[in-house]
Amino acid sequence: MEVSKPFLRKKFAKDYAKYYEVPLFRQEGFEHRVCEKCGKGFWTASGVHSCGDSEHEEYSFFREKPRNESYASFWKKFSDFFSRNGHEIVPRYPVISRWRDDLYFTIASIVDFQRLENGRVVFEYPANPLVVPQPCLRFPDIANIGVTGRHLSGFMMAGQHSFGEKGYKRDKCIELNYGFLTKVLGVKKEELTYGEDVWALPDFSAFGPCIESFAKGSELVNSVFMQYYWDDGVKDLPLSVIDVGWGFERLLWYYRGDQTIYDATFPMEVAYLKKNAGIRETELTKKYNRISSSLDVENVHSFHEEKNKIAGSLGITVQEMEEEIAPMQALYAVADHTRSLLFALADGGLPSNTAGGYNLRVLFRRALGFVQQYELTDDYVKLFEMHARDLKPLWPELEESLEWIKPILENEEEKYAESLKKAKRMCGSVVRSGKLSSEKMAVLYESHGVTPELLEAVAGEGGCEIDVPSDFYSKITSRHLMGEKNAEETLVVNAPTTKPAYYDDPKKTEISAKVVQVFDDAVALDKTIFYPEGGGQCGDRGFIDDARIEDTRKTGGVILHCTPLAKNFRKGQKVRLKLDVDRRDALTRHHTATHCVNAAAREVLGPHVWQCGSRKEEDEAHLDVTHFEKPSRDQLLLIEEKANQFVLEAHPVRVTEMNRGEAEEKYGFRLYQGGGAIGNRVRVVEVEGVDVEACGGLHRDNTSEIGFIKIFGAEQVQDGVTRLRYAAGPAALKKARSDQLLLEEACAQLNVSKIDLVNSINRLFNEWKERGKKIEKCSDVIAFDEARKLAADKAAVVKKQLDYDADTLQKIASECAKEKDCVLWNADGFVVAACAAASKNDAVALLKTAGAKGGGSPRFARGKK
Ligand SMILES: [Zn+2]
Ligand SMILES: [Zn+2]
Numbered sequence: 001m002e003v004s005k006p007f008l009r010k011k012f013a014k015d016y017a018k019y020y021e022v023p024l025f026r027q028e029g030f031e032h033r034v035c036e037k038c039g040k041g042f043w044t045a046s047g048v049h050s051c052g053d054s055e056h057e058e059y060s061f062f063r064e065k066p067r068n069e070s071y072a073s074f075w076k077k078f079s080d081f082f083s084r085n086g087h088e089i090v091p092r093y094p095v096i097s098r099w100r101d102d103l104y105f106t107i108a109s110i111v112d113f114q115r116l117e118n119g120r121v122v123f124e125y126p127a128n129p130l131v132v133p134q135p136c137l138r139f140p141d142i143a144n145i146g147v148t149g150r151h152l153s154g155f156m157m158a159g160q161h162s163f164g165e166k167g168y169k170r171d172k173c174i175e176l177n178y179g180f181l182t183k184v185l186g187v188k189k190e191e192l193t194y195g196e197d198v199w200a201l202p203d204f205s206a207f208g209p210c211i212e213s214f215a216k217g218s219e220l221v222n223s224v225f226m227q228y229y230w231d232d233g234v235k236d237l238p239l240s241v242i243d244v245g246w247g248f249e250r251l252l253w254y255y256r257g258d259q260t261i262y263d264a265t266f267p268m269e270v271a272y273l274k275k276n277a278g279i280r281e282t283e284l285t286k287k288y289n290r291i292s293s294s295l296d297v298e299n300v301h302s303f304h305e306e307k308n309k310i311a312g313s314l315g316i317t318v319q320e321m322e323e324e325i326a327p328m329q330a331l332y333a334v335a336d337h338t339r340s341l342l343f344a345l346a347d348g349g350l351p352s353n354t355a356g357g358y359n360l361r362v363l364f365r366r367a368l369g370f371v372q373q374y375e376l377t378d379d380y381v382k383l384f385e386m387h388a389r390d391l392k393p394l395w396p397e398l399e400e401s402l403e404w405i406k407p408i409l410e411n412e413e414e415k416y417a418e419s420l421k422k423a424k425r426m427c428g429s430v431v432r433s434g435k436l437s438s439e440k441m442a443v444l445y446e447s448h449g450v451t452p453e454l455l456e457a458v459a460g461e462g463g464c465e466i467d468v469p470s471d472f473y474s475k476i477t478s479r480h481l482m483g484e485k486n487a488e489e490t491l492v493v494n495a496p497t498t499k500p501a502y503y504d505d506p507k508k509t510e511i512s513a514k515v516v517q518v519f520d521d522a523v524a525l526d527k528t529i530f531y532p533e534g535g536g537q538c539g540d541r542g543f544i545d546d547a548r549i550e551d552t553r554k555t556g557g558v559i560l561h562c563t564p565l566a567k568n569f570r571k572g573q574k575v576r577l578k579l580d581v582d583r584r585d586a587l588t589r590h591h592t593a594t595h596c597v598n599a600a601a602r603e604v605l606g607p608h609v610w611q612c613g614s615r616k617e618e619d620e621a622h623l624d625v626t627h628f629e630k631p632s633r634d635q636l637l638l639i640e641e642k643a644n645q646f647v648l649e650a651h652p653v654r655v656t657e658m659n660r661g662e663a664e665e666k667y668g669f670r671l672y673q674g675g676g677a678i679g680n681r682v683r684v685v686e687v688e689g690v691d692v693e694a695c696g697g698l699h700r701d702n703t704s705e706i707g708f709i710k711i712f713g714a715e716q717v718q719d720g721v722t723r724l725r726y727a728a729g730p731a732a733l734k735k736a737r738s739d740q741l742l743l744e745e746a747c748a749q750l751n752v753s754k755i756d757l758v759n760s761i762n763r764l765f766n767e768w769k770e771r772g773k774k775i776e777k778c779s780d781v782i783a784f785d786e787a788r789k790l791a792a793d794k795a796a797v798v799k800k801q802l803d804y805d806a807d808t809l810q811k812i813a814s815e816c817a818k819e820k821d822c823v824l825w826n827a828d829g830f831v832v833a834a835c836a837a838a839s840k841n842d843a844v845a846l847l848k849t850a851g852a853k854g855g856g857s858p859r860f861a862r863g864k865k
Contacts, residue, residue, distance in 0.1 A: 019209040022174045041196040052193035052214030061216040063257030072393035088127035094347040098672040104356030109134035109159025129162035142473035146333030149260035149292040154340030156248035204230035259289035262332040273331040304467045330370035337367035338383040346401035352720030404606040497557035499527035509579040522560035536614035537697040541580040590616035592700045593728035599691040600642035611673040620727045627722045640711040650704035779808045787815035798822040829865035
């Protein structure tokens with residue numbers, strides 16, 4: 001049997017008493033009805049015939065004079081209610097969801113408590129029931145933001161969650177919902193309707209009924225009951241979850257009764273921008289605000305068409321609307337985008353051209369584009385400061401982050417200005433060339449940073465019109481939503497799981513084991529001391545009996561020892577393992593060094609630095625960190641100094657296995673530097689006082705065992721990612737020695753001492769340049785001389801081989817052509833033809849008569865025989 005949402009809707013509707021009804025409905029006089037407009041079931045206490053969905057009804061909660069309630073004070077009202085009713089209020093999680101491999105941003109409060117184990121979602125929650133003020137970022141609606149009066153890229157989902165048997169059920173959930181809506185938000189019972197619907201994951205691995213609360217045309221909240229999964233029928237999930245994601249800004253908007261969600265959410269920022277840009281509220285803007293909340297740009301064919309329509313319904317021309325309405329839409333968008341960026345940057349996100357960072361760049365450029373186009377402010381950073389101050393009562397960390405967010409903004413602004421210059425040049429030709437598909441626009445945007453707004457502006461200046469598709473932003477942002485965050489594919493091999501004995505006793509270098517499976521070029525054992533490649537640490541080498549092990553890899557739970565002599569082994573055979581100790585030594589030095597370099601980079605460059613890749617080999621290692629520009633030489637030296645200081649201070653390195661929840665609570669999400677799937681148990685590597693990471697690798701017991709760390713290079717491997725290259729211990733010595741050797745060789749070549757090397761090179765280089773100039777002069781003299789000789793020739797066109805280099809030959813030809821046409825060539829087959837200004841000959845044709853291929857102008861051509 002096929003399962004689908006319509007199927008479940010029908011099934012649940014038929015049995016609504018079982019799936020939706022709660023005692024409160026009867027107690028408060030709600031009766032069950034079927035909506036006249038959409039056919040869904042709903043509950044009403046006033047006998048209305050429509051379920052109250054905003055698609056059926058216009059907003060009617062606006063107040064002539066909005067209530068004066070701040071974001072922070074309204075949060076207090078909200079959280080007090082739930083705290084009084086037995087909920088623990090837990091601190092927010094980051095908006096960059098590093099604990100989830102399949103997501104870049106935290107898109108809903110429930111994401112906080114979800115972990116992936118072998119591709120399955122499991123729950124990890126610090127309290128039950130709980131409420132979390134979770135900022136979320138979503139990007140598909142960018143085109144709507146500022147335009148519709150109700151769309152945001154960043155919003156707080158006040159998550160009300162209850163898990164399993166120890167939590168509460170639907171009855172209690174709706175009781176709380178009713179209590180909050182009527183007592184705190186002030187919704188009258190008669191205005192309230194409860195709509196019945198179905199919530200489901202796309203693969204139906206979880207689904208359940210959901211009850212939507214509507215009042216005055218607004219969908220206030222959706223209470224979701226995840227309690228089933230589909231397996232040839234409806235089955236109970238092992239853990240049922242109540243997921244109520246209160247859209248906090250939407251509640252505040254309803255409570256205050258402003259014209260738009262932006263006026264309700266960040267009134268100060270909006271007022272600041274309006275004042276600064278001299279935008280006043282007029283009858284027209286008021287009228288626009290009233291209709292804007294029913295707009296949905298994503299659902300129309302094009303911005304252009306939509307603008308026409310809006311202007312029509314306001315009774316004005318598109319141009320009038322552009323002048324009065326567009327700046328207001330822009331400032332709303334700017335207020336939203338800056339707040340979202342503040343969250344993302346404070347939590348370590350960086351604008352870039354890949355993955356989630358891409359969406360941040362889109363936000364930044366759209367905001368800055370509007371600021372410049374409408375001259376909204378000459379200090380947009382002030383908006384970040386204002387948001388941080390507003391939100392300080394909830395999240396003081398935002399204000400603390402401003403200090404290191406500012407350089408990121410500055411850098412991003414420079415990048416924007418650069419690509420803008422490039423874009424303006426490109427734009428002109430693209431616009432002139434006519435039709436623009438959204439694909440082509442996306443390419444322009446992605447590779448050159450050309451926003452559709454800029455395209456429109458350039459087109460307008462050139463007197464032509466282009467039509468930007470309304471789904472432009474949603475297309476490009478969804479394309480970059482996940483980027484390279486893909487789960488690794490694992491090869492399934494047929495062998496029993498290997499016991500990783502390298503964890504039990506990392507010092508052991510020899511053990512006996514039993515062969516459990518033999519493959520073409522690898523052997524699997526019952527246990528091993530060989531560390532398989534993982535977490536950036538290369539695989540161990542050594543011997544199994546007499547067979548040389550060239551690499552060790554892991555697939556699933558099976559560890560494979562790679563050797564061309566695999567076929568010499570047989571299943572059941574007892575063998576002796578001998579580890580390549582020097583290699584292991586180097587690998588562990590490099591691994592512990594990597595944790596130190598990571599901590600040092602964070603200290604020197606700023607808290608936005610996160611590890612996003614690493615590799616520890618025998619002779620060197622590298623670490624990729626998020627940073628917006630290539631670190632300066634001084635910064636690199638500081639990082640090196642800091643890392644070596646950690647070595648000299650001799651910090652102990654402790655490895656502990658603990659429960660995931662416990663580890664997260666103790667160390668926070670800094671743990672997840674490497675990313676990757678996190679199981680129920682976490683191996684925590686703590687370099688005491690320096691760094692804590694969830695890490696599966698092998699380490700030294702103390703940083704003093706790392707030895708000297710030498711950073712020998714840094715490069716930008718992609719936008720926003722810096723690769724630091726270094727070596728530690730004997731490998732560092734080797735690197736330093738080879739550098740020294742190079743230096744000595746250079747000195748020997750020039751026969752100077754090290755101290756004089758740079759001066760000598762400078763002197764030589766200057767001499768070389770001087771000589772070049774002299775040679776140039778000589779060749780001018782030669783050319784003049786030779787040309788005079790040629791001009792004396794009797795032939796109408798001089799044809800002659802002259803053995804000079806190509807440059808001189810061209811000079812001779814030019815000089816000669818002042819008097820006489822010529823074709824000249826040298827022994828290398830280079831041919832040049834030149835004709836006098838008054839000549840009837842064509843240089844390209846002359847070139848051909850000499851049997852050469854090439855080209856040029858009628859006066860001068862060159863080629864090759
Ligand atoms: Zn309806
Ligand atoms: Zn590690």
